[in-house]
Amino acid sequence: MSLRFHTLEGLLSALVGGTALVLAIVAGLFVYVMQYRHSAQESAEMVQSLVATVERSAAVAAFAGNIEIANDVVSGLLNNEVVASARLIGNNSTLAFRKRAGATEISGIQQYPIRSPFLSTEQVGTLEVGANADWVADRARQSALELVAWIFGLICLSALISMQIIRQVLSRNLARVTQQIGEIEPGSSARVQCPPLLQATEVGALIGTFNQLLDRIAVSIETERGLRVGVEESARELQATQLELMRSEKMAALGSLVEGVSLELSKPIDISLAVATTLVERSGEISKIAASGIKRSDLDGFIADAKCGADFLLRNVQRVSDFLKNFRSVAVEIRSEKPQVFDLRQIVEDTVATIREGRGDSAYAIVVDVPKDLTLLSYPDPLSQALSNLVENAIVHGFAGRSAGTVTVRGWRVDVHNVRISVGDNGCGIPAANLPRIFEPFFTTKFGIGGSGLGLYVVRNIVENVLGGGVRAESEDGKGTTLTLDIPMRARD
Numbered sequence: 001m002s003l004r005f006h007t008l009e010g011l012l013s014a015l016v017g018g019t020a021l022v023l024a025i026v027a028g029l030f031v032y033v034m035q036y037r038h039s040a041q042e043s044a045e046m047v048q049s050l051v052a053t054v055e056r057s058a059a060v061a062a063f064a065g066n067i068e069i070a071n072d073v074v075s076g077l078l079n080n081e082v083v084a085s086a087r088l089i090g091n092n093s094t095l096a097f098r099k100r101a102g103a104t105e106i107s108g109i110q111q112y113p114i115r116s117p118f119l120s121t122e123q124v125g126t127l128e129v130g131a132n133a134d135w136v137a138d139r140a141r142q143s144a145l146e147l148v149a150w151i152f153g154l155i156c157l158s159a160l161i162s163m164q165i166i167r168q169v170l171s172r173n174l175a176r177v178t179q180q181i182g183e184i185e186p187g188s189s190a191r192v193q194c195p196p197l198l199q200a201t202e203v204g205a206l207i208g209t210f211n212q213l214l215d216r217i218a219v220s221i222e223t224e225r226g227l228r229v230g231v232e233e234s235a236r237e238l239q240a241t242q243l244e245l246m247r248s249e250k251m252a253a254l255g256s257l258v259e260g261v262s263l264e265l266s267k268p269i270d271i272s273l274a275v276a277t278t279l280v281e282r283s284g285e286i287s288k289i290a291a292s293g294i295k296r297s298d299l300d301g302f303i304a305d306a307k308c309g310a311d312f313l314l315r316n317v318q319r320v321s322d323f324l325k326n327f328r329s330v331a332v333e334i335r336s337e338k339p340q341v342f343d344l345r346q347i348v349e350d351t352v353a354t355i356r357e358g359r360g361d362s363a364y365a366i367v368v369d370v371p372k373d374l375t376l377l378s379y380p381d382p383l384s385q386a387l388s389n390l391v392e393n394a395i396v397h398g399f400a401g402r403s404a405g406t407v408t409v410r411g412w413r414v415d416v417h418n419v420r421i422s423v424g425d426n427g428c429g430i431p432a433a434n435l436p437r438i439f440e441p442f443f444t445t446k447f448g449i450g451g452s453g454l455g456l457y458v459v460r461n462i463v464e465n466v467l468g469g470g471v472r473a474e475s476e477d478g479k480g481t482t483l484t485l486d487i488p489m490r491a492r493d
Helices: 008-064 067-078 133-183 202-291 296-331 344-359 380-398 455-465
Strands: 083-090 093-099 110-115 123-131 340-343 364-369 375-378 405-413 418-425 470-476 480-488
Touching: 008 067, 008 083, 008 093, 008 110, 008 123, 008 133, 067 083, 067 093, 083 133, 123 133, 202 296, 340 344, 344 364, 344 380, 344 405, 344 418, 375 480, 380 405, 380 418, 380 455, 380 480, 455 470, 455 480
Parallel strands: 364 405
Antiparallel strands: 083 093, 083 123, 110 123, 340 375, 405 418, 418 480, 470 480
């Protein structure tokens, strides 16, 4: 009978066999201990009998102090295998001592008093006898092996009978149940028939529960068939709704784009139009005055107005130009033809120097903390633009309403393939409600007063699409903001 331990039959048979083996070992140990105790008691009785045999000779030897007789007594005791050692003591001195070579004594040597051969109340010596532990162990082992052999045979026979019952009653019936389950088709009316011997067991209850589950599955299949048509119809309606929603979202996005562009361009265009109108009117007035003779004061006033108007026009046209430049960078991927090798610290310092020169004030400190010789093979110009946008955004938004603040630009190597750049400020921070939206195009809290809502969107576009990295923002309202760029040291071509 072959057993497969990954089957229930194999596991149960192994359990029965293992239990039988453990019982046999325990029974053997118990029998051995009991036999050892019995043999030890038997050895003590035999030693006592031998002492009684040689007691008179030992008394004569001890009374007379005769060493020769004492040696004969001790040697006579050691002729019996049950004795491991013997010592005859008389007049407080040892008359004779013998010990069996290689024998082990049982702990606790027995002492027998030796009486005078002429006066039984007088003790003339002591006979010390040690029982042979090896003889006791051999005797116990021999007796135990006979009993254990019988016990082990009975246990093995019981185990074999138990395994055969398991095979006949449980395994074959479970095999029939498994075959029935495998033949049931989904949704069919067939059910598992429980063998009579297993109906009152946990297996019968399990089969009943399985049949109930099949009933529920059948009902579910029928329900699913009824719902399938409705689902398909709903799917068609959903697809049509999705198409309509996509068209609506595109129109909404276009409307948001138009609104953002209009809001950003309307003010500088209106100002430019008003200034141009004023210059035209002033030009007409100066022309009329010139026809009848112009005064120096009128000419100076016209020149001053023209200069002021030209300054207004230049600033507002520059504002429109900057906005359109940022707007173009949203749609057009900014990338050099090929990656270039450059030092990260040099790029950061050049970018910060440009910002300082453009702002012309020192109210806001910009700190650079980038190690030397951190070399990248990437796109320096897009990276510089992204860093410039982050620093300018920190100054404009982070320090709004503040006369001073510090922006810190840090850079370090994360591992052999990537670097991390952070731009942090100690400004007012970003409200938690606005933080998830800061990278959306045209999202700004300063529409119409210098904020286009494109700065951070351009940064994300550059970092993800050009530099091949990622950007994230962390901020605590009232304590400042940190934007972190993770970019590869070697950009893709």
